[in-house]
Amino acid sequence: MYETLKQKLGERASDAPMERALYSRDLAPVPSLVVESLFRTMPDLVVRPANDDEIADVMRTAHRKSIPVTPRAGGSTVYFNSVPVKGGIVMDLNLIQGVVDLNENAMTVKVRAATTFEALESWLNKHGMACQSMPSSAPVATVGGWLNTMGYGIGSLKYGSLASQVRSIDVVLPDGRKKHLTRVSNPSIRDYGGSDGTLGIVTQIELDVRKQSPMAHYLVHVQDARQTGAVMNALCSRGTLPYHMHFADAPYLHSLGALGYSLGNIADGSLVAVDFEGAESELARAKCSVEDVVGSNADLSLLPEDMADMEWNERFRAIRIKRGGPSLLGAEMTLPTFRLTVYLDDIRESGKRFGFEPLIYGHACPNHHVTVMTVFTADETKTLPYIINLSLVKKIHDAGRRNGGVPYGTGLWNTPYLHRIVEKKELENMRKLKSNVDPSGIMNPGKTYRAPFLFNRPGFAIGNNVLAEVRRLVRIKG
Ligand SMILES: Cc1cc2nc3c(=O)[nH]c(=O)nc-3n(C[C@H](O)[C@H](O)[C@H](O)COP(=O)(O)OP(=O)(O)OC[C@H]3O[C@@H](n4cnc5c(N)ncnc54)[C@H](O)[C@@H]3O)c2cc1C
Incomplete structure (x- = not known):
């Protein structure tokens, strides 16, 4: 099967170990001891389709043979969102780029999914227009990648999440069919917002824009x-x-x-x-x-x-700030702005108790909410202390939870907090939609819908709490 794809795509399909290794991680430094004992992050094949037909062809083949497909664009996420956990194919979408059409009357732009925000903004600026919002990773983050994550960043306070600015999307479904989706279609754009590449490949997006202004x-x-x-x-x-x-x-x-x-x-x-x-x-x-x-x-x-x-x-x-690291560990959460003070008090208390210094940065979201990133410096080169330090991430999540916070983003590493991210009923609906759209579960398996077995409550909670206490008593740093 992989041979057929290699023949069809030529140089744009690779099973070279070095190349595959590049796709087996993201920006989060997680020790291989943790990753390799739990997941198969090394893809078997990396493909770089150049158009929708090639994407559809890869998806049809993967669908027939039940092979996992993990979409990847800028790769700028940190929850292993675009890292495979069951091997299979990584689909690098970076050739799916460019602005298709600007409609100045409707104030919309049609853009290919793997166009970076920086590229889109620079193109729009030449026409007196601008993106309504963009992530602070705009130089590498793509429009499709941001739609598939939470979509709040610079400009969201005024213009809302990216999903709320999208008028339509073109998708290749997991079985290879192409579909044009709108706000009222079934599935709808809303379903794709934050879906982590689990519902198909988004190839084109029609997006609201604004006039460039002082x-x-x-x-x-x-x-x-x-x-x-x-x-x-x-x-x-x-x-x-x-x-x-x-x-x-x-x-x-x-x-x-x-x-x-x-x-x-x-x-x-x-x-x-x-x-x-x-x-x-x-x-x-x-x-x-x-x-x-x-x-x-x-x-x-x-x-x-x-x-x-x-x-x-x-x-x-x-x-x-990562330059002070060498690594940063932490968590990002959205909480009501009026709870920020108590959160800051709470997390400082936690920091004192567990011996870490929280560094806090955040941005305002609509409806008087704030997305707060709480990090502390760590050293990934010291494997054991680093693994023990991972338990503090849960302490940060717990402080957020106590103050009305909801983890920002899911991917793989936040699946243990799924019950905090979505209500039970909403999770049931998401799972129902997933099994309708992707019955054989080939799209980015292991993400978003349930935690892997070893990350299930209460084992995850107990394990992390014990590690954090051990860290506190033995005064482990680093
Ligand atoms: C310095 C820095 C600043 C950041 N600032 C922000 C911020 O302000 N706001 C924010 O929300 N995030 C932020 N992030 C996180 C991340 O950069 C964004 O979520 C970004 O939009 C991801 O885009 P990407 O192209 O890198 O996607 P990737 O990391 O490649 O993929 C993200 C997810 O989308 C899926 N995917 C990607 N493209 C497609 C597609 N075309 N079709 C289907 N699925 C797809 C992948 O499978 C994966 O699940 C930041 C990260 C860094 C390092």
């Missing part, structure tokens, strides 16, 4: 970090909704400072960066709102404009 950036120093959530809520409630807003706490800023990034020079508290876009009149109103919020609270001060501009210009370097 922007204004502000950086607010919050002397008492416990006020961060309240300040973010205030900045959202003054009439002009920001385009984007993010915050970083003092330990995060100090770590950046230690790496030579100037924003780290802030002595205490937290920073809230807030960005507006729109007509000049709207920007003038936004300026008044920010000055109003800052002026009404003695704990707040506005930092110089050039610092705010610099923070915006660095928006695609959110994870540069």
